[in-house]
Amino acid sequence: MIFRLAGVLARLGLCIAVACVATVVSVPSSANSIDEVAATLRESQTASRPTAFRICQNQTYALCATARCFVFNELAYCRCDVKRGDSISLPFNYAPGKDVCTANAQGRDNGYMISTFSLPRSVVAPNGNRALYDCPAGASGKYAQCDGGFCFRSSQGQQFPGFARDLRAGEIICACPLADATDASVGFQIAGPYPCDDSFFRFCNAPPASGRTGSTVFVGAPTGTPVLLTRLLTGSVPPLNRCRRPSR
16 A cells, blocks of 8 residues: 555654654555555665655764753744764755756855754664653653754854853754644654763743744654664664653
């Protein structure tokens, strides 16, 4: 049976953009797990068929998956890490033959790069010092959705409002739209300190993660998205640090 990919990902709580992807991919009706959906999408990636994601190979990109962000005028400005290698993103096709990868490649000589995804080593068990925190579907907080965000090299090594210290040479500010739990029916995940710190779950809600000018939010995505994207990018997922809100 043919499903619109958006419907499948929505059913899994994995619509990772502001609007869900509309690309059509053949997905079996029995595909109820992240692994099954990932396997189907990975096969389509190499079968010359339209896919919902694009892998950018051997490019410099911004990794924002664990970033803290400062909100100004309904936009999150996130302190991200500069990386090089393979990463994955929604395609963001903007002209014939042009997508997120071509736009990012062009940025190399034009003072910018784009935020795409790869798995941060800091959340990988057992040595990572960060973890994925599960925020429930009813959470009232905002998070930053950074896939496809533009990041300008002029911010590297500079001061930026909302951050206590200067950016390092390997850090960059990326502009990212805000999202909330209403866009993620199964809740969302943000990255925080590890070992788990129950007080960090406050960033699942507003306040403090209100999305108002001057507030702090973290980059996030619907629960399960990092696992899906990592499997699509690399074919496997290592053990991850994860923090679940304690029952009350």
